[in-house]
Amino acid sequence: MKIRSQILAVLTAGCALGLALPLRAAPVDDEDFKAFKDSVTKRLDLLEKTHEQDQKIIEQDRKVHEQDQQEIQHLKMRLDETQKTATDAQQKAEAASQVQPVHPIPEGPAATHNFMVVGDAEVQFGKVDGSHSGFTLADFAPIFLFRARDNILFEAGFDVRLQNGSTGAVPAHDSGSGTSVGLSFATLDYMYNDYLTFVAGDMLLPLGTYSERAAGWLNKIPDDPMPRSVLPGSGVGAQMRGALPVGASGQSLSYSVYGANGPSSMDITGNSTSLDLGGNVGLKSDGSTGNLHGSPGAGGRVGWFYPWKAHYDLELGVSGQTGPWDDMEHRQWSAGVLDAALHLGPYVEVKGEYIYTWVETDDIGNWHPHGWWAQAGYKLAGLNLDLPLINNFEVVGRYDNLRNFNDAGTIFRKADRYTAGLIYYLTNTLLLEGDYEMASSDDDGLNHNRLVFQFSFGF
Amino acid sequence: MKRLSSFKRRFFAGAGLVVVAASLCGLTLTGASAEDKTSKDAKPEKKTEKKAEKKKLTGAELYAIHCNRCHPERYATERSAAQWKTLMVHMRVRANLPAEQAKVILKYLQEDAGTP
Numbered sequence: 001m002k003i004r005s006q007i008l009a010v011l012t013a014g015c016a017l018g019l020a021l022p023l024r025a026a027p028v029d030d031e032d033f034k035a036f037k038d039s040v041t042k043r044l045d046l047l048e049k050t051h052e053q054d055q056k057i058i059e060q061d062r063k064v065h066e067q068d069q070q071e072i073q074h075l076k077m078r079l080d081e082t083q084k085t086a087t088d089a090q091q092k093a094e095a096a097s098q099v100q101p102v103h104p105i106p107e108g109p110a111a112t113h114n115f116m117v118v119g120d121a122e123v124q125f126g127k128v129d130g131s132h133s134g135f136t137l138a139d140f141a142p143i144f145l146f147r148a149r150d151n152i153l154f155e156a157g158f159d160v161r162l163q164n165g166s167t168g169a170v171p172a173h174d175s176g177s178g179t180s181v182g183l184s185f186a187t188l189d190y191m192y193n194d195y196l197t198f199v200a201g202d203m204l205l206p207l208g209t210y211s212e213r214a215a216g217w218l219n220k221i222p223d224d225p226m227p228r229s230v231l232p233g234s235g236v237g238a239q240m241r242g243a244l245p246v247g248a249s250g251q252s253l254s255y256s257v258y259g260a261n262g263p264s265s266m267d268i269t270g271n272s273t274s275l276d277l278g279g280n281v282g283l284k285s286d287g288s289t290g291n292l293h294g295s296p297g298a299g300g301r302v303g304w305f306y307p308w309k310a311h312y313d314l315e316l317g318v319s320g321q322t323g324p325w326d327d328m329e330h331r332q333w334s335a336g337v338l339d340a341a342l343h344l345g346p347y348v349e350v351k352g353e354y355i356y357t358w359v360e361t362d363d364i365g366n367w368h369p370h371g372w373w374a375q376a377g378y379k380l381a382g383l384n385l386d387l388p389l390i391n392n393f394e395v396v397g398r399y400d401n402l403r404n405f406n407d408a409g410t411i412f413r414k415a416d417r418y419t420a421g422l423i424y425y426l427t428n429t430l431l432l433e434g435d436y437e438m439a440s441s442d443d444d445g446l447n448h449n450r451l452v453f454q455f456s457f458g459f
Numbered sequence: 460m461k462r463l464s465s466f467k468r469r470f471f472a473g474a475g476l477v478v479v480a481a482s483l484c485g486l487t488l489t490g491a492s493a494e495d496k497t498s499k500d501a502k503p504e505k506k507t508e509k510k511a512e513k514k515k516l517t518g519a520e521l522y523a524i525h526c527n528r529c530h531p532e533r534y535a536t537e538r539s540a541a542q543w544k545t546l547m548v549h550m551r552v553r554a555n556l557p558a559e560q561a562k563v564i565l566k567y568l569q570e571d572a573g574t575p
Binding site: 114116118143145150151153155189191195199213218245248249252254256303305307313315346428458 | 515516520523524527528529530531532542544545552555558560
C-alpha cells in the first residue's frame with residue numbers, strides 16, 4: 001500500500017508537471033527529458049526493490065505466524081490431555097479412598113522362623129490265628145518342626161497310641177487296651193556348614209536306615225522287621241553328621257558319628273535277661289534316678305549313595321555301636337549293621353539289613369542276637385496295563401528272621417517270617433495296606449499266622 | 460614404443476595384482492592356522508564344558524533322584540515356600556542330602572509352592 005501510494009504520488013507529480021509546463025510553452029530538450037526519465041526509472045527501481053523486500057518480510061512473517069498457530073494448537077492439545085489426566089487421577093483417588101483395605105501386602109524380608117506339623121496316622125485291623133479279629137491299633141504320630149533360622153531346626157516326634165492286646169488297666173480282663181504317649185525323638189539340628197551338622201537330643205540312631213525311614217506311612221508292611229528288636233531305635237546323645245557330594249551326578253557319601261547313653265541293665269546285673277536297650281538312665285540302687293553307668297556308647301555310620309539315573313539308584317551303608325551296658329561296666333554291648341537299598345526304575349524297590357550284636361553277659365557268656373531282613377516292592381503301574389485301579393496297587397513281600405545263640409551253645413532260638421502284602425494308594429499319602437504273615441519260631445510269642453490291614457495317612 | 464609402454468603397464472599391473480593376491484592368501488592362511496590352534500585348544504574345554512553342562516542336574520532331576528526313594532513324591536503345591544524351607548532342613552538331616560543338592564531341590568519346590 002505504501003509502495004503503491006508512493007508510485008501514485010510520483011505519477012501524479014509527473015502529470016501535474018506535464019500539465020503545468022505547456023502554459024509556459026518552453027521547449028524541453030532531449031537531455032533534460034532523458035535525465036528526468038533516468039531519475040524516474042531509478043526511483044521506480046528503488047521502489048520495486050523495496051517492494052520485493054517488503055514482500056519477503058511479509059512472507060517470513062506469514063510463515064512465523066503459521067508456526068505460532070501450530071504451536072498454539074499443540075499446546076492446546078497438551079493442555080487438554082493434562083486436564084484429563086488430572087481429572088482421572090482425582091477420580092481414582094476418590095475411588096481408592098472409599099475402598100476398605102482387606103489384606104495389606106506386607107513388605108520386607110522373609111520371616112526367619114517357621115513352625116509346622118507333619119507326621120502320620122494309622123489304624124490297624126488284624127486277625128491272628130486262634131483269636132478274634134478286631135481293630136488292634138490306632139496311632140497318631142505327629143512331628144513338630146520349628147525352624148529358628150536357615151540352619152537351625154528343632155524337631156520332635158511323638159507316638160500317641162491306643163493298642164489292644166497290651167496289658168490293660170483293668171486287671172480282671174485277660175487282655176485290654178492301653179493308651180501310651182511316647183517321645184519318638186527330639187533333637188536340635190544345627191547346620192554348621194554344608195558338610196557338618198550337629199544333632200543333639202533323643203536321636204533316632206543311624207544303625208542301618210530303618211529307624212530313620214520307618215514312619216507308618218513309609219513302612220509298606222505294618223510290622224517292624226524282627227531283627228530290629230535287637231537294636232535300640234533311639235538314644236540320648238550328640239551326633240555329627242553330613243553328606244559330601246561326589247561328582248555332579250547325584251552321587252554322595254554320608255557319615256555320622258555319635259555318642260549316646262547306650263543300653264543299660266534293668267537290675268544292675270549283667271544277666272542276659274536284664275538287658276535294656278532303651279538307655280542307661282534309670283532307677284539306681286539308692287532309689288534316685290540317674291545314669292546307671294558313666295560310660296556312654298559310641299557309634300556311627302558311613303553310607304554311599306549312587307544314582308545312575310532318576311529312579312535308578314543303589315545305597316549301601318555300614319554302621320555300628322559299642323559301649324558298656326551293665327552298671328559295673330564289666331559287660332560290653334556291640335552292634336554292627338549292613339544296609340542296602342536298590343531302586344530299578346520307579347516301580348521296583350529292594351532293600352534290607354543284616355544286623356549282628358555281641359552281648360557280654362554274667363550268666364550265659366557271650367550272646368549273639370542277630371538276623372536279617374529283605375523286602376521287595378513292585379508297583380503294578382510298571383505293567384503298563386490300561387487299567388487305572390491296577391496302576392495304584394503295589395505288591396510287597398518280606399522275609400525276616402531272628403537268631404539267638406550263645407558261644408557256650410546252651411541257647412539257640414530262631415524265628416522266620418514270610419510276609420506278602422498289597423498296598424492300594426488312594427492318594428500319594430493315603431495308603432490302604434493288607435498283608436498276610438506266616439511266622440514260625442520256637443518262641444511261642446512269634447509263632448503265628450496273621451492277617452493285618454492298615455490304613456495309613458502321611459501329612 | 461607405444462606397444463612396449465602398454466606392455467610394461469600391463470606387466471606391472473599384473474605383477475601388482477599377483478603381489479596383492481599373494482599377500483591376501485598369506486594373511487588368510489596365517490589367520491586360519493591360528494584359529495586351528497585356538498580351536499584345538501578350545502575343543503577339549505568345550506567338551507568338558509559340555510560334559511559339565513550335561514552332568515549338572517536340575518532341581519527336577521535331583522527331586523526325582525532323592526525325593527522318591529523313601530516315600531511317594533510330594534507335590535510342590537502342598538506346602539508354602541517357607542514350609543518347604545523348613546522341610547528341606549529336616550530332610551537334609553534325615554536323608555543325608557548334600558547341601559548343594561538340597562538347595563537346588565528347595566529352589567525347585569519353592570518355584571511352584573502353594574500360597575498359605
